[in-house]
Amino acid sequence: MSPRNHHKTLTQSSINQQGWTDYVDERRRADPGLSSTGDIQAQKLSHYLEPHLKNQASSPVCFIVSPMRRTIETILPTLVALNNHEDDDNSNNGSSGKSTDACHVIINGFYFESEGCHTREQVEPGMNAAQITALLSPANTNPTFVGFQSGIDKGWYAHGTGPETRAESEERAAKFYLWLVEFLDEQLYRAEEENAHDVFDAGVTLPEEESELDHDRLGVRTRRRRTTICVGHGDFMSLVLKRIVAGFGHAVEEEGVPHRSAFVHYNTGITELEYFGNGRFLIMSSNQVPHLSSPDDCKYITGGSLKDGWGYLMPSENLLDAEVSIAYADEIQPHVKEQTEAMRSLYLSKKIDSNVPLDDSIKTNVERDSSNEVTIVVKRGLQVVGCASLDEKTGVLHDVVVRPSARRSQVGESLIEAVMKHAKHSKDIDTLVVQANVGGKDLFEKMGFTAVNAGEENDDLYSSEIIRMECKL
Numbered sequence: 001m002s003p004r005n006h007h008k009t010l011t012q013s014s015i016n017q018q019g020w021t022d023y024v025d026e027r028r029r030a031d032p033g034l035s036s037t038g039d040i041q042a043q044k045l046s047h048y049l050e051p052h053l054k055n056q057a058s059s060p061v062c063f064i065v066s067p068m069r070r071t072i073e074t075i076l077p078t079l080v081a082l083n084n085h086e087d088d089d090n091s092n093n094g095s096s097g098k099s100t101d102a103c104h105v106i107i108n109g110f111y112f113e114s115e116g117c118h119t120r121e122q123v124e125p126g127m128n129a130a131q132i133t134a135l136l137s138p139a140n141t142n143p144t145f146v147g148f149q150s151g152i153d154k155g156w157y158a159h160g161t162g163p164e165t166r167a168e169s170e171e172r173a174a175k176f177y178l179w180l181v182e183f184l185d186e187q188l189y190r191a192e193e194e195n196a197h198d199v200f201d202a203g204v205t206l207p208e209e210e211s212e213l214d215h216d217r218l219g220v221r222t223r224r225r226r227t228t229i230c231v232g233h234g235d236f237m238s239l240v241l242k243r244i245v246a247g248f249g250h251a252v253e254e255e256g257v258p259h260r261s262a263f264v265h266y267n268t269g270i271t272e273l274e275y276f277g278n279g280r281f282l283i284m285s286s287n288q289v290p291h292l293s294s295p296d297d298c299k300y301i302t303g304g305s306l307k308d309g310w311g312y313l314m315p316s317e318n319l320l321d322a323e324v325s326i327a328y329a330d331e332i333q334p335h336v337k338e339q340t341e342a343m344r345s346l347y348l349s350k351k352i353d354s355n356v357p358l359d360d361s362i363k364t365n366v367e368r369d370s371s372n373e374v375t376i377v378v379k380r381g382l383q384v385v386g387c388a389s390l391d392e393k394t395g396v397l398h399d400v401v402v403r404p405s406a407r408r409s410q411v412g413e414s415l416i417e418a419v420m421k422h423a424k425h426s427k428d429i430d431t432l433v434v435q436a437n438v439g440g441k442d443l444f445e446k447m448g449f450t451a452v453n454a455g456e457e458n459d460d461l462y463s464s465e466i467i468r469m470e471c472k473l
Helices: 017-027 036-056 069-084 088-092 129-135 166-194 234-246 306-313 334-348 411-424 438-446
Strands: 061-065 103-108 144-146 228-231 270-275 281-288 324-327 373-380 383-391 396-402 431-437 450-457 465-472
Touching (some): 061 069, 166 234, 234 281, 334 383, 334 396, 396 411, 431 438, 438 450
Parallel strands (some): 061 103, 061 228, 396 431
Antiparallel strands (some): 270 281
């Protein structure tokens, strides 16, 4: 991964945000169809998916599709190819006919792209069930509809009151994730009850399968597997994938706060997941375009690049400094504890071998009883940027550390303020005590601490002088 001087673009002043907004608004259509390039991508996707699914998936293949026009048009050639090819089994039985049950199409009203359906902030209802069914008519399929919040007779965004906000997109992503997991779990339960042949332990290879190659996505499989294909949109799929990867605990984003991690997809890019039940996913591949892999087809790869992905992560100016929350010991989750321990090891260890300057770290070598300690953490989103341990009996503050990159902001002040606020509620603490080095002295003085005396000379990596400081509450 090349940095490409990305750090130079992390402020609002480096982009013309209003110009970009105006550009999008002027060209935005509420529910556009595919461009000519999109039509080519859809056809090439069909040429890949038809043999892949015909040879390796059981019937019917389930397609969970966004109600937006461009996603339906993207998957339509694949549906047509699957539902209208000559049925080999029928031919072998002496009969001929079309395979009309090769696909089960579910149009999910929760699966549209972030921001919804609007033109210059004027809400449009989107297509209703009858209009979507008509659009799908070449595929000879009867779709089912879920998640239409105003009913299937009205458009999929008829409930909208304006462009969808970030918080609303997050809430909807949680709903879709839960719906998807429930749907897949139900598939597994039914397969077990019915002793279905297309759900099996993929870790066991039968003798007749020994010559099959796992990476061959087009070859005929001895056992065909139950397959679900979700056809959605880049931004919203990123929100869903974060929940798939991290579960509920680490996926929530706040309004106005950039993503801390994100997924990008090329147009018609494929991410493959295996599902094992109860919310357990295995990511097999991400953002692949095998149907556009030839030298002649590379020109049709669009979207899913750095230019598309940077906007997911781009913070506005000073935003990261403001995104601070406090957690106490009984609230600390494992991923927070892991980060606090890593910070202490990096920035408080005597044996540290690093280019990071440590002379402004805070040293607290006093006798301690960990059973009385509460850990106070400052987080910037999901990242721990400062932490400290407070003895609730003695008022002694231990292991105060702030990440070097956060010291230019207000993180140190937020940390000490949280410590003081918590200490004031303790009946045993009337004075806070800390042993700070020279680099940390200014911060504590700013927060109301005064130097009592200088400690003994210290020959470790931090400082040659340790200062005892106190603050009356």
